[in-house]
Amino acid sequence: MDRYGAAIVEAPSELEVETDVKSQWMQLFRQPLIGQSLTISLLGIGVGLVLFGFNLWIPSNLRKLGFAEVTADRILRDSALIGFPFTFLIAWIYGFWSSKKTIILLTALTAAALLGFAIAGDSVVSNRALLYALLVIPIWGINSVTAVLTVYSSEIYPTRIRSRGTGLAAGASKAGGVLIIALVALGVAVPSLAGTTLVGGIPMALAAVAILVFGVETRGRALEQITAAEFKRAGIAP
Secondary structure: OOOOOOOOOOOOHHHHOOOOOOOOOHHHOOOOOHHHHHHHHHHHHHHHHHHHHHHHHHHHHHHHOOOOHHHHHHHHHHHHHHHHHHHHHHHHHHHOOOHHHHHHHHHHHHHHHHEEEEEHHHHHHHHHHHHHHHHHHHHHHHHHHHHHHHHHHHHHOOOOHHHHHHHHHHHHHHHHHHHHHHHHHHHHHHHOOOHHHHHHHHHHHHHHHHHHHOOOOOOOOOOOHHHHHHHHHHOOOO
């Protein structure tokens, strides 16, 4: 070091902001993380409701609308194939545009498509282009939301509880699935198209608003910087 004129410089660690962070589940629901945790939970539940509600029952709903089984399966296959290329676009804009805006965009589009089904009702069968447009977004989009949610929840929490944050997101999505299956079991009938779209669309719309209010931008920022900024915003200094 002497040869090259190098010297050791001590600098405060950015992790000092986590001094009071305890490795506990309840830490997720304390300031300044409670807003983010409730948002992640709401979005996770919405994802579960769509995955195990709309996506699970849409084949039966299409047949109830008059499509033959083969035709219904072909429509769903084509919708998935149409949406597949957009997965690469989402991966790109999450990293190079904005993580927060990407989640808001995906969540809002999914909610709009689901609510569009509820508004159009059975008349959607008479417009094949509209049917495909409304199907592509929930079928493709909800899987993209799931992937983005997993990454996002691993970025917004302090190091000591980061794994608990991703566990919260995963658990919330499974809770949404259990909830919709329980509702179907209590009803003892295949839910209607309007029913499954409203059950999934309303939480997704609320989640988009919650992310707009409580979400944080993670693109181009070190994980420690994200934590430090959130604690500073809440008036909690290391």
